[in-house]
Structure formats: structure tokens, C-alpha cells
Amino acid sequence: MHLRLDALSAIFLLLLLPQTVASAIAGMRRSVAFWAFVLGMVLAVLAGDAFTLIFGFELMSAASWALVLRGDRAPATLYIGIAVFAAACLIPALFLPASSLAFMLILLGAGAKAGLAPLHGWLPRAHPVPEAGVSALMSGGMVKVALYVILRYGFLTFGGAAQPWWGIVLIAAGAASVLLGALRAVLEVELKTMLAWSTVEHVGLIAVGAGIALRAKAMGDPVLAALALQGALLCAVAHALYKPLLFLGAGAVKRATGTSSLDWLGGLMRGCPKLGLLMLAGASGLAAVPLGPGFAPEFLLLHAVIIAAGTGGIFGRIGFTALLALLGLSAALALGAAVRLIGIGFLGRPRTLAAAAAGDVRRPELFSMGLLAVLCVPVALLPGTVLLGLNQAVRLMVPGAIPAPLSYAPLGLAVLLAAAWGAAYGLLRRFGARGVREAPAWNGGFGRPPVWLPFGDPTTQPSATGFAQPVRRALGEAILLRGGDPADALLWQPLFRLQLRLTRGAEYIRRATIRQRLAFVFLALVAFLAALGLEQGG
């Protein structure tokens, strides 16, 4: 057992801290499995040798499996299957010498654990199942630990043997995750499932940044590598704050209303304003709008992709330009997902009595979410200062890199926007009519709803499904291939069919009569002799 703390592990350790505290406050502190889960993550991040890393990683998997199992059986089985697969890839890789094979095994093992496409299918099924505090830590912490393993081995342990195509593989997997995650997050109706898909998207963003950095480092471009790595690390930090916040909020919504399906919520801002405002803060990170915590990482990553488009040959140019289009599409999709979360769930009219009667968030959850929201403020308004802390790790991972200062200045922007806001407010006070009058909504001239429907007919409201319908029609069928996930259609179903065919073949051989078996042996012998003869040049 050997522990080590350097700049990279310090970042990931610090990033685990607030969400662990928040989850513990929100009601997980009595659970032994929860603390075992945390211990596993800490060990994996602090590991100084392969054994400690594997021990921590598997402790993390086993403890979180126990926590998922408490929620539901089927996703837990899928989850442990993926964890075993990840272990089967990781354990040999850790003991191999630095080579492409070893890094690909790391990428498969840790990538499966992080939810990188095409091995992402388990994540949106398993993450929403356990209690909100555990979901928060799984989405905010566990996937980061898996990404940490990729970063540590790609840049440091195997750093000497790095090839540019390692980075391209990582970028491709990340890009697929970004698109799938963002698209499914807009289409999903269940709140926690939606957040889990959005985690797939953010894992993809971090992987894209890390991939560009890996490629640039191998191609001898430390400036671009530093920029992309800054984006990836800042994305990890920001996501580790606002995603647990949103998951804890989803838990609070479930407790307040008994459901977390957006189609059964609505108008929660009236009954639970504190919860609503905290969720709005989290959603501003999800949407990656300026002055929110999610914008600075997005800004750095887009800069890195555009600069990367100028490197490499014609395929690099086309590939990175296509990646840019994909990232733009996904950024707009993420904004749509955030708007849908707030607009359908918290604004508008209640769709059920439970949503109408929801009480505000309880005190422990308020504290835990408030803690995370307060920590989002420095990331949102002083990302340059946060980057100064991350630059240590950047210099460690890319020797010779001089990390550039951030050219996005949220404080100045905030001053401009506040000035505009103040001027508009002042002008309205000075020249506008005062006061407001409550009136029935105009709604294009429709009549008022009958008295027995105090909030109007819920079916006349835009629903979460309906809000996503144009997106589903324009993109869903083309990208998601009917089944809802191209990885299912393109990877798992062919594998399943192959397995079925092999089983049938084996079964056929097992049931063969004695004559058929003799024929097999005879044919095999002939083939063997023919091969031998051919080899001898006869």
C-alpha cells in the first residue's frame, strides 16, 4: 500500500471533497457502504502503486454496486457486469509495460467506468437508481476517478510512449459521448435519468479536451496541449460542483412531490422557491451560459478545438471542423435540456396535485445544495484564479507547457450586464407605468378553464415530451437509430447475435453423431496435412 499526492491527484481529491460533504449532510452519513465508496475513490486517487489503485477502484465499484442494489436489482446486475469488465481490462493493463496495447486496455477499462461511448449504456440506467446523495457522488465523483486514471496513465505513467492516435481515439469516444449524452438529456423525461445522460455528455467533453491535449503533446505542441488540458480539468471541477447540486435537487423534488418525472411536475417555483433557485443555479452550469460555472470550461475547449483544426492535415481540418459543429449542436442541446428542466419542472402550472402542494426543501438538503451553489460562484466569476490552481497539474502533465491566462473575464462581463440591467430598471422606474395587475393568462384568446381544474387543464400545457418533440423528429431518428441508443444497435446487438451463433455452433458440435464427429476429425486432419504440405513448398 503506497500513497502519493501530486498536483493532479490533489485536484481530484479536492474535487471529491465538497460533494462528499454535501451528500453526507443530505442524509448519507449513517451509511457504511457510502463511506466505503468514498474511501475507495480516495484510495484510487491517492494510489502510488498499481495494487492500491486496483484496490481502491474495486472497493469503489463494489460499494457503489451495493448502494445501487438497494435501489433496484436489474441495473445493479448490469452495473456489476461492467465493473467486472473494467477490472478485467484494467488489471492486466497496469502490469504491462508502457505501450499502445496497455493504454487501449486502460481506455477500455476506465472508459467503461467513466461512461465513455460506446460503453456508456449502463450509466444512465445505474446512476438514477440509488438515493440522491449516492447518485450525486457517482455522477460527480466516480466518473471523475475513472477519468483521473485515464489522465494519469495517458500523460504520466505511459507518457513516454504516447502516440498521436491515442488522443484521436479518446477524442472520437468523447465526441460520440457528447452528442449522445446531450441529445438523450433533452429527450429524457425522468429527472435523474436526464441528469445521468447529461453526465455522459460532460464526461465526453472532458475526454475531448484530454484527447486533444494527448494528441498535441505527442505532436510536440505544448501550448495547445496546455489549453485543452485546462479546459478538461476546469470542466471536471465545474461539473463536480453543479451536477451533485442538481442530483441532490432531484432527490428533494422526489421527496417533495413523490415523483421525479418532469411530466408530473410544473410550477414548483411557487411552492419551493429556494429549491427552484438552487436548481436554476445548477441549470446555469448545465446550460454553459456566460456568468454560469459551465461557461469557462466550454470556452477553453472550443478555443482548443478551433486551434486544433489548424494542425494536422486535411483530415485533421475536416475532422476538427466536424467536431466543432458537433460541439455547437451539443451546447445548444445542453441549453435546451437546462431550459426544459427549469421551464417544464419549475415554471408554468402544476400538472398534478402533488406538484401543487409541494413544500420547500428540508434544511439538510438546503445546506448541502447551498454549499455546492456557493462553491460554484468562484468557478463562475473567477475561473482565472481557479485555473492558477490547475496549472500546477497542467505543467506536471505536459512538461514545458506555459499555460496561458484565460481570455474570458466574467467579472468585466458581469459589470457590463449589471450596468445594462440597472439602466433598464432605472428607465422603467422613471418613465414606465408603475405597478402590475394580475389577470388570467391571455393564451391566444382561449377561455378560462372550468372551476374544477384550478390550474387549468394539465393537458393544455407543453409537456416535457412535447417540448422535445421537434428535436426528436429532426435529430432523434437519424442519430439514435430507433432503439434510442446507437451503441445498442451497432455494438451490443451484433455482439449478442455473434454470441448466439457461436453457442449454436458449439451446440451443433456437441450434439453431432459419431459419424459426423469422425468426419470432423478427418477433415481437420486433411486440413492440417494440407497446411503442412503447403508450408514445406510441396
Added chain:
Amino acid sequence: MLLLLARLLATLLHLVLVFALAPLLVGVVARLRARLLGRRGPPVTQPYRLLLRLLNKTALVPETSTELYQIWPFAALSAMAGAAMLVPSFSTGMLTAPLADFITLIGLLSLTRAATLLGGLETGFGFGGAGAARELLFSLFAEAALLVVLASFVLIAHAFNINGIATVFASGHVGISVSLGFALVAMLAVALTETGRIPIDNPAGHLEVAMVHEALLLEYSGRYLALFEYAAMLRLMVWMNIIATVFFPFFMARAGEPLTWPVGLGLWGAKLAVMGVVLPVFEVSMAKMRVFRVPEFLGVAILLGVLAGVFLFVAERIGA
């Protein structure tokens, strides 16, 4: 010191002109469009009258809205005003220039869109929801196309800042390239989408089911509607300024040299006038598209953006 003062003055002049002239621009476009259709049309000052009238009316707040109802118009307007402050109009090198990264600008436009969408979903009635869903659909492809086009600018100018891009393009080393032609067409398609003009959306529409941007504002009235309307007017101004600054930055004034201002101001007025004529001519010669045609329209823009990048690469290789 004097230089700083000159830049401050240029910035203030920019702010005053942009904020004061935005409604006039909309009025001119509406008037010309009516003329082209054979009607007399409203006077060019009509948008100012509209804003004044809305200011003086009592705001009706729907019973089913939440406390945030009054926040969204302010958020939408201040983000759009932020964008208007950052995009240069008649001169480069304003005090706001260091903030004017192109991606920040895209972010501010997204922020405006988010606030408008939330305003549309606020009361929970069907028209707002339908409008929001459609606006979201358009924004997906518009944002993708915009980023692809931006990549071409950055690779030519080696600057992410709109001010820096304008300075490099104005210096004339770039010349007229095929890539920039493609980029211009793609950019115009995005601008038409983002400003909600024909063929994407009809700014003069009166049928709720067919509206996109107006449907979002259906439940707003009085001074809050005035804020949204003014944000929409600023949006047209901002987009025209973006196109003028990036594609036609020639002889733009430099903020530190007041003697160049008159030429810059005159040219800026001329550029706005030309665009203000071209836009209605284009609008009356097109029919509005079906909602699900718009992704194809913008898909062409994305393709043109990618082509611009490819041509740029080829041009670099053959040394043209």
C-alpha cells in the same frame, strides 16, 4: 491618457448610437418592406412609438406565472445589451474590446435565448411551449453553423476576438478569398435564423400557431413586453454589426484616433443602410419555410462552413 480618453469617448459614442438607432433600423426595414409589397407602411419612427406606448401601459401579470416572470425580460435584455456593447460598430479598439471574444459573444446570445425561452414557458400555456420548442430546434443548427464559420475566421486572422478579427481583415492582407465568401453566406443564414426573419420566422406574423419568437412573448404586456421588444430590436442591430465588422471592416475608424471617426461613422451608416435595403428585398422575394425545413436550410450553412475550412486549407497549401 489622451488615448484612453479618446477610446472612452468612442465607446460612449458607440453605446449611444447603437442603443438609440436600434429601433430606427427596425423601422426602416419594416417601412421598406411595406413599400416593396405595394403598401405605404408605418413611419420609420413606429418602433419608438411602440416602446413608448408599451411603457405607459399597465403590465398584466398572468395568474399562473411565478415570481420569476419579471426577471426574464431583464435577463434577456441585459445579455443582448452586453452583446451590443461588445460588437464594434464604427470603430475598432473600443474599451470593451478585450472582452469581445467571439465565443463570449455566442454565449451572450445563448443567454438571451435561454431567458426568452424561459419567459415563454413561464405561464405554462401551449403557444409559449410550442414557440420555445421550435426556437430550440433552430438554435441547435444555428449554433453549430456559427462555430464552424468562426473556425475559418480564427484560422485566417489568428484571433478569437471580434475586434482582433476586424483589425486583421481590415489590414487588407487577407484579400478576397473563396472561404470568406462561403463563410459570408453561412453567416447570413445564421443571422436570418437568429433574428427571426423570413424565411425562418415572420416578424410581422399575426397567427399564433405560425409564430416562433412572437409566440414566446404572448403572455407579456406593458413594460415587460417593451423590454423584450427592445431586445429583439437590438438583436437585429447586433447581427448587422457583426456582419459589417467581420466581412466589411475596411476603413473602420480607430478609437484612439478621433480624426478617423467621421469616415468610420459615415461608412457604418452606409453599411447599415445597404443591409437595411438588402434585408427587405430578400424577405419579399422569399416564402416562409416550414418548421422542419429549417434544419436543412441551416445544414447547408454548416456544410458551407466546413467547405470554407477546406478551401482555406487548400489555399494555404498552394500558397494562394
